[in-house]
Amino acid sequence: MKRIAPEAATHGLEVAHLSVEIGRLLGLCDGDVADLRKAATLHDVGKVGVPEAILNKPGRLTDEEFQVIKTHPTIGAQMLRSWGVDEQIVSIVFQHHERVDGSGYPSGLAGDQISLKARIIHTTDAYMAMTENRPYRQALPADVALAELIANRGTQFDSDVVDAMIALRSRRASDKAA
Numbered sequence: 001m002k003r004i005a006p007e008a009a010t011h012g013l014e015v016a017h018l019s020v021e022i023g024r025l026l027g028l029c030d031g032d033v034a035d036l037r038k039a040a041t042l043h044d045v046g047k048v049g050v051p052e053a054i055l056n057k058p059g060r061l062t063d064e065e066f067q068v069i070k071t072h073p074t075i076g077a078q079m080l081r082s083w084g085v086d087e088q089i090v091s092i093v094f095q096h097h098e099r100v101d102g103s104g105y106p107s108g109l110a111g112d113q114i115s116l117k118a119r120i121i122h123t124t125d126a127y128m129a130m131t132e133n134r135p136y137r138q139a140l141p142a143d144v145a146l147a148e149l150i151a152n153r154g155t156q157f158d159s160d161v162v163d164a165m166i167a168l169r170s171r172r173a174s175d176k177a178a
Contacts, residue, residue, distance in 0.1 A: 046076025
């Protein structure tokens with residue numbers, strides 16, 4: 001049986017929670033928010049097809065290992081499709097590593113070719129990954145992770161999604177101060 005790192009067990013739920021908050025800020029309707037929650041929860045299911053030694057490697061991945069990691073959206077989409085999951089959810093999971101500038105994977109989609117829900121998950125997944133401990137590095141502080149999103153706004157990450165993340169963070173800071 002494949003052993004999953006403890007932080008991976010909650011990652012999908014945390015990405016789903018943050019994605020839903022962003023989706024609501026961006027004005028998604030209830031049905032779209034529900035689809036977003038499902039897709040975000042399942043976004044990394046394809047990692048079951050990636051060898052544990054690669055997933056839990058403490059150092060930098062080789063180019064060959066990264067090519068294997070890049071198969072997880074396709075594997076996940078195939079798994080979900082075989083289970084009869086709605087094609088909308090399958091498509092979001094398949095697209096969750098696409099980048100707005102077209103440099104993502106698995107299809108190299110760009111801009112509006114990528115569903116908004118996949119663009120939300122891509123951003124929240126990256127943010128959560130940066131702020132979580134990983135086998136290859138310690139968690140980054142939240143402001144450092146947010147600065148990384150801002151630095152890659154409009155290229156790697158959707159500008160509207162990053163702006164919503166900034167607004168959400170400002171709202172949380174205001175709520176804490178009150």
